[in-house]
Amino acid sequence: MKFTLHIWRQSSPEDPGRLVTYPIDGISPDMSFLEMLDLLNEELIRKGEQPVAFEHDCREGICGSCAMMINGLAHGPERGSTTCQLHMRSFQDGDEIFIEPWRAAAFPILKDLVCDRSALDRVIQAGGYISVNTGGAPDGNTLPIPKPAVERALDASACIGCGACVAACPNASAMLFLAAKVSHLGALPQGKIEQNERVRKMVAQHDREGFGHCTNINECEAACPKEISTEFIAQLNRDYIASAANSIIHG
Numbered sequence: 001m002k003f004t005l006h007i008w009r010q011s012s013p014e015d016p017g018r019l020v021t022y023p024i025d026g027i028s029p030d031m032s033f034l035e036m037l038d039l040l041n042e043e044l045i046r047k048g049e050q051p052v053a054f055e056h057d058c059r060e061g062i063c064g065s066c067a068m069m070i071n072g073l074a075h076g077p078e079r080g081s082t083t084c085q086l087h088m089r090s091f092q093d094g095d096e097i098f099i100e101p102w103r104a105a106a107f108p109i110l111k112d113l114v115c116d117r118s119a120l121d122r123v124i125q126a127g128g129y130i131s132v133n134t135g136g137a138p139d140g141n142t143l144p145i146p147k148p149a150v151e152r153a154l155d156a157s158a159c160i161g162c163g164a165c166v167a168a169c170p171n172a173s174a175m176l177f178l179a180a181k182v183s184h185l186g187a188l189p190q191g192k193i194e195q196n197e198r199v200r201k202m203v204a205q206h207d208r209e210g211f212g213h214c215t216n217i218n219e220c221e222a223a224c225p226k227e228i229s230t231e232f233i234a235q236l237n238r239d240y241i242a243s244a245a246n247s248i249i250h251g
Helices: 033-046 118-127 147-157 164-168 175-186 195-208 219-223 231-249
Strands: 003-009 018-024 096-100 109-111
Touching: 018 033, 118 175, 118 195, 147 175, 164 175, 164 219, 175 195, 175 219, 175 231, 195 231
Parallel strands: 003 096
Antiparallel strands: 003 018
16 A cells, blocks of 8 residues: 655644655555554654654553544544554545644643643542542442442543544633543542542642633544543532532531
8 A cells, every 4th residue: 555644744842744645655554553553653763764753652542642633533434443553444545634743832842742731640649549548458348339430430440531522622622531531430439539539639730730621512523542531521620519519518
């Protein structure tokens, strides 16, 4: 298979950046998208040119670092898939493919397809943890938790923090990410002690980082590689209102 790649090249945060066209041939349909970029970089290095910078780690759809827009879609055309799990058989031979980094004020571009997504880490650090001292690890059967609560917590914890929800949202909102991180702790008894304080702190940090607000367009759910439901955003809103009301009542 052969393709014409239009890739965003930007040498530094101060560089205005531009799309550069690269023809590439001899691509197996069974290659992953990142393997195709690896092949391109090998060709560029042989020519003495700068390889394309892009993030990757596990290449198993777990770490969330392979963040890029492919033909205007976060992680590409396959729903429920990360870029590293996208294969070239998803494209037609001879296709033109446009590859760009996430576009959001909270995700400044560092180089080429690499952007700084540490804002998501700071949202988690603001309140997304449990600090209650529970002593030694209890036996798994000593704390009964309803099965629906466990399943809901597991559904929310599937979020890999890739930022696709931000990239897909016209408002660059991270509400789906935030809702998943709040909900996976709040659904379990261990997380309920700090639930009210946690949701207020994380929402405040979300806003400080420059993310936009949710207007229920649902592009985030469509782009999420783990297909996390926007129902968690509704739950986040309920938790936030309850937390605010509780704060007023108890001073």
